[in-house]
Amino acid sequence: MPHNDAAVSFGGSARDDGGFQCGSAAIVVTPATRRLPTNNRDRGVFARSVQDPGGRHELASEYASVVATVRRAAIAAALIATVVLGCAVDASNYTAILDDLAFPDDWAIARTIVRAPGAELDCTPTFMSGPCPSVTRYYHTDQTQVAAYDAAVAVVSDAGFEIAREPSCDGTSGLCAFVVTKGDVRLSVNVYPPGEDDGTLRDVAKPGLVLIRMITEGK
Numbered sequence: 001m002p003h004n005d006a007a008v009s010f011g012g013s014a015r016d017d018g019g020f021q022c023g024s025a026a027i028v029v030t031p032a033t034r035r036l037p038t039n040n041r042d043r044g045v046f047a048r049s050v051q052d053p054g055g056r057h058e059l060a061s062e063y064a065s066v067v068a069t070v071r072r073a074a075i076a077a078a079l080i081a082t083v084v085l086g087c088a089v090d091a092s093n094y095t096a097i098l099d100d101l102a103f104p105d106d107w108a109i110a111r112t113i114v115r116a117p118g119a120e121l122d123c124t125p126t127f128m129s130g131p132c133p134s135v136t137r138y139y140h141t142d143q144t145q146v147a148a149y150d151a152a153v154a155v156v157s158d159a160g161f162e163i164a165r166e167p168s169c170d171g172t173s174g175l176c177a178f179v180v181t182k183g184d185v186r187l188s189v190n191v192y193p194p195g196e197d198d199g200t201l202r203d204v205a206k207p208g209l210v211l212i213r214m215i216t217e218g219k
Contacts (some may be wrong), residue, residue, distance in 0.1 A: 017162035026198035091116040094216035097185060100139050101159055104151050107212070110138040110204050138197075140209045146171040148210045149191040156180050162188055181219060188215045 047175060091114050095158055098112075115121040116133035123132035127156065140147050149169035157163065161180035169176030176191045190213040197205035198213055 008192075015162075035089050066102055090139070091119065091135055094133065094135040094185070097187070097216050098135060098214060101155050103139065103155055104143075105143070106143065107139045107141045107148075107151075110206075110211070114135045116190065131217035136213065136215045138204050139212040139214070140206055141212065142209055144171060145176060145191055145193050145210050146211055151175045152189050152191060152212060153178065156187060156189065184219050186217050186219045188217075189213070 018075050018090065031035045055188070073093055075152070095112070095114065113136045114118055114133070115123050115131065115136070117124060118134070141151075143151065146169050149167070153163070153167055157180075159182070161182045163180050165178075167176075167178035171193075174193060174196075178189050180187050180189070192211040192213070195207045197211050
């Protein structure tokens with residue numbers, strides 16, 4: 001089992017060395033050339049050093065190497081876990097994505113809800129917790145549902161999001177929705193008929209206005 005040296009560096013470049021990159025923080029685990037006994041011959045030498053009084057210093061050195069290896073591995077694991085968790089719980093990137101979208105002038109932000117640890121909707125990022133973190137934003141417009149839907153498609157397309165299937169909305173089937181992706185971000189878009197909403201926020205719908213809901217989260 002090789003021992004590893006862990007180091008934290010800061011820079012914006014992508015990592016091609018097996019390290020982990022999150023924003024500007026990077027963790028690199030660099031394997032060293034020294035290895036502990038892994039085959040029968042090496043184990044025999046190691047065992048004889050235990051029996052040979054003259055080999056006690058060698059044994060102590062090997063034992064110290066084992067302890068150092070375990071310690072370095074534990075430090076590396078702790079550093080990686082810290083950076084990964086930091087990536088997982090930060091919702092600011094998802095908010096910025098919505099902020100950068102160029103919506104029509106007659107769209108008004110009705111509400112923004114951040115779902116993350118310690119946020120308005122508190123959550124713990126686990127495989128069973130659903131999208132955590134994520135950001136949900138609601139908009140009102142006096143456009144028709146079809147016009148609002150077409151505008152939403154154009155906005156996300158202009159922002160570089162990819163639409164897997166060409167969406168369509170005829171304004172007669174209730175909710176119209178589509179999903180787009182960009183890099184590691186998933187953006188879900190719902191466009192409701194005038195006066196209707198998603199059922200979770202009873203006070204966000206307004207009579208006569210179309211409601212658009214957008215959710216940004218990780219894939």
